[in-house]
Amino acid sequence: MILILVGPPGAGKGTQAQRLMDKYGYVQLSTGDMLRAEIKAGTELGQKADAIIKAGNLVSDDIMVGMIANRLEQPDAAQGVILDGFPRTVPQAAALDGMLSSKGKSIAAVIELKVDAEVLVARILKRAAETGNARADDNEETLRKRLGVYEQQTAPILPYYADKGLLHSLDGMAEMDAVSAEIEAVLAKL
Numbered sequence: 001m002i003l004i005l006v007g008p009p010g011a012g013k014g015t016q017a018q019r020l021m022d023k024y025g026y027v028q029l030s031t032g033d034m035l036r037a038e039i040k041a042g043t044e045l046g047q048k049a050d051a052i053i054k055a056g057n058l059v060s061d062d063i064m065v066g067m068i069a070n071r072l073e074q075p076d077a078a079q080g081v082i083l084d085g086f087p088r089t090v091p092q093a094a095a096l097d098g099m100l101s102s103k104g105k106s107i108a109a110v111i112e113l114k115v116d117a118e119v120l121v122a123r124i125l126k127r128a129a130e131t132g133n134a135r136a137d138d139n140e141e142t143l144r145k146r147l148g149v150y151e152q153q154t155a156p157i158l159p160y161y162a163d164k165g166l167l168h169s170l171d172g173m174a175e176m177d178a179v180s181a182e183i184e185a186v187l188a189k190l
């Protein structure tokens, strides 16, 4: 089972991926978490990614495709994966297709969490204030930049997947439990 969660920053992808992991035992692959781990470890890649993430831009397709290709090779990924934050561009989506088809695998569904940008900004700033430990990329200016990058670079993957009949768009503004229920309803029909 290969499931892709798509949505702008703060749409609840991480929360929903975590729930699916707890319930079905799928592995959550968050490229944002992987990059943050590289930054924490102080690797060369981490140092490069740090500045890019802080500016609200995307890390290059080559780096991200290489990262996810390695991760999909790990034994735990064989059970099923939820991709959270990848692909984020059409070239990444095309590279993923190539990777999977060479292994005889395919994407089961792409779930889009649709949200209103202004509500998102409020939601994320609230998260930052509540944790008191704001992610460096959660300040308002960067957030608006990331939303713009989402619209320009990531949103084009939605028609890409719609054309393949894989796209399921859900209301990401609903209560978290309602969103989870909708996702489960999509999975039940696969």
Ligand code: AMP
Binding pocket: 009, 031, 032, 033, 035, 052, 053, 056, 057, 058, 059, 060, 064, 084, 085, 086, 087, 088, 092, 137, 146
């Ligand atoms: P996230 O935690 O998914 O919001 O990711 C945090 C940041 O990491 C993003 O704003 C990007 O700068 C970078 N990033 C994560 N995933 C990708 C990806 N698939 N392609 C390019 N950049 C990414």
